[in-house]
Amino acid sequence: MTNPDANELWRAPRWALAMLLAVLGMLGPFAIDTYLPAFAGIGEAIGASPVQMQQTLSAYLFGFAVMNLFHGALSDSFGRRPVVLVGVAVFTLASIGCALSTTIGQLVIFRTIQGLSTGAGMVVSRAIIRDMFPPRDAQRVMSQVTIYFGVAPAIAPIIGGALFTSLGWASIFWFLAVLGTVLWIANYRLLPETLHRDHAQPFDVENLARGYRKLITDPRFVLLAFASGLPFNGMFLYVLSAPVFLGHHLGLAPTQFWMFFAMTISGIMLGAWTSGRMAGRLAPRRQARAGFVLMSLAAAVNLIANLLFVPHVSWAVLPVAVFAYGWALVIPVVTLMVLDLNPQRRGMLSSLQAFIASAANGVVAGVLAPLVMYSTVWLAVASLAMLLMGLVAWIVVRRHWPEVTEPGHLSAENEALGAQVRNVPG
DSSP: OOOTTHHHHOOSOHHHHHHHHHHHHHHHHHHHHTTGGGHHHHHHHHTOOHHHHHHHHHHHHHHHHHHHHHHHHHHHHHOHHHHHHHHHHHHHHHHHHHHHOOSHHHHHHHHHHHHHHHHHHHHHHHHHHHHHSOHHHHHHHHHHHHHHHTTHHHHHHHHHHHHHHHHOTHHHHHHHHHHHHHHHHHHHHHOOOOSOGGGOOOOOHHHHHHHHHHHHTOHHHHHHHHHHHHHHHHHHHHHHTHIIIIIIISOOOGGGTHHHHHHHHHHHHHHHHHHHHHTTTSOHHHHHHHHHHHHHHHHHHHHHHHHHSOOOHHHHSHHHHHHHHHHHHHHHHHHHHHHTSOGGGHHHHHHHHHHHHHHHHHHIIIIIHHHHTTOHHHHHHHHHHHHHHHHHHHHHHHHHOGGGGSTTOSOHHHHHHHHHHHTSOO
16 A cells, blocks of 8 residues: 555655665665675774673664564554654764763664664664565566665775774774754655555554564565575575685685675675666566575575585585575565554554564574584585575465565555545545
8 A cells, every 4th residue: 555645655666765764674774784895993992802892792683573573563653754764863872972982882772873873773673665566667666676785795894994093993983873853854855755534554563563463473464574584594604604614615815805795795785776677567476486596596505505515615605696686586575564554553663674684683693503513514504404494484474474575565445445434524
């Protein structure tokens, strides 16, 4: 159910809205990747051990995952625009707090606040896209957002490293504060309120609990969330294991790690571009199937090659890049399928999907990666296993609820009901 006033809310080119929403979504990864090059330097400056510095990352990820449950639900009640503006404002203030921190305790607190706030942009931007565009156009915009979003992991460490070496570690957080300020001003001036007043949900604990309970117990939502989140971790596992995978197994120097990240990010961006080109030309379910086929082939070839040959940079990075391309074909269409499960709860759906993905990322980062990273065979096995779990989830949805995989699968009756509600006087 698209906002009936969508054409009046945004008159600028569609790519401009996609870029604005993409930068919102990039804020979270930027808050992680920019300060990683300064990890050791920050520890030395404030007298923190490596374990304590790791807590600054864990605190951020914990806050990010927990608050992901609520950003979307709040936007369903109070509107998309206020949640975005408050989230960016809190992030900006927390970044200033990080820059001024003199102890590890202070840094952990402000990093937690950063994590609690940054998810607002990523979660709410997905709901905004579906508020504004019908399925075909929404897929194109979601693909454009994914392309822009893919730039963040590539440039954030470069910016952070340059700031650290030239101006010191605090300059990284001052940079994030400036970025937050610019982004707040841009959204204050440009971002419209896309939640139609007739679609707003009452804000009370009972209503929220009822909404969460309904979505969590909906097998269609759970399976689609698994279908999008688990395959991502088949690729994310290699990112988390990069120091060992690239340095130990492939014998690359740290200055050569960029090759892996460049190929992986290029795969994501090219896949997202292809997804946008496919919108309206290929049914979403067929596009998702193509993405799963590519990921399956890449993961299977990766495992066989690691069983038969000694890992070498000439071939070991390519399967991960192809896997990333396949994932980028899947994620725009599956995300839209999730958002159309309950158009009145798009914010909450986006929140829960992001929470499940964040939880899975945390398990992979804290449990799985340390167990398998020292063997390229076990890395390949784990990657294939996560893909297969996501593939099974997708197959079950396709078999039992095929209508869910159609664009704009909301029934004509519900659309008519929504129109009747909007036309009620007063």
